[in-house]
Amino acid sequence: MELAINGSANKLSVSDEVFGREFNEDLIHQVVVAYRNAGRSGTKAQKTRAEVNGTTKKSKKQKGGGARHGALTAPIFVGGGVTFAAKPRSFAQKVNRKMYRAAMQAILSELNRQGRLTVVEAFDLDATSTKSLISKLKGLETGKRPLIVTEEASEHLYLSARNLPYVEVRDVQGLDPASLVGADTVVITADAVKKIEEWLA
Template structure:
């Protein structure tokens, strides 16, 4: 599949690149996408939730009242969960939410997500670009020239570029990443995908394995 390469002003450069059918033209596997997104979101959880249980509460261990004759239920410890300030019954404990996923399934999920965006015409390829200095105004102009300034966009670069990254950092609906950071969640979460030529080469070389 051939697509036109655009410049930073959104105009065609007269060149075309061939998108690999093995990466951008497969039949999407919805279940693989679901599994990969589920794993990504699970890994975002810190799992450090913790409540003190009865044995961990600081307090006196003496019996707080006599066993009989009070007219109320017997009670042996101020740290009992039935009292204010006592321990919590079956409280949350630290937990590891990490999930394992076969690397072939993850690769299939990324290819499926990219194929979906390509089929929906939500993916464009631009030539490698840079800004003279970090300016949000320049990045907004770039998005406007592509007609995606109001979309949730993902711009994928071939390598680190501080000027482009810093120019996008103040924009809530846009994100700039390197091709090595691309994952299924970021692809699915964006309405528009912008790939530079160098990023395209990196993505295809990684996903064709």
């Protein structure tokens, strides 16, 4: 298949396997969730009634004082332990390489079918300028949340996009399924397309 290059009469020949794959919602969901979970620290920790600092002596006599209570470390008291205390854990999910690549292919293919994949010859700035980047993106009609993918993101491009809250700049090595799914439009250079094709084919 061929991808149209924005602002050029030329077309880019690409693999049907990478940019023409069928959409698989279950696979994409599984891979995106696994990717996001891998970024979770899982360090939340709370104390049980056995771990809080406090005496376990019975707080008052058994009868004649209203409700019958034992130690003040019980969960019903302020400063007591937590009933089902959270402990450090790993949220990692196993996703093999074949599944990950298939999900990336399906995402890129769906972006292409929906017209949300814009291929350009090159995308770079001569100097660090957020204003120049904004005007360049407006010309491409990228929407509110564009993702710019280049073969190797230059420092000028990265610094120019840093002050824009919804604009992301990635090189091919830093590309991930969550950023692709969350973007309104993906602006990608022709060199980056070829590098992605070599990676996923």
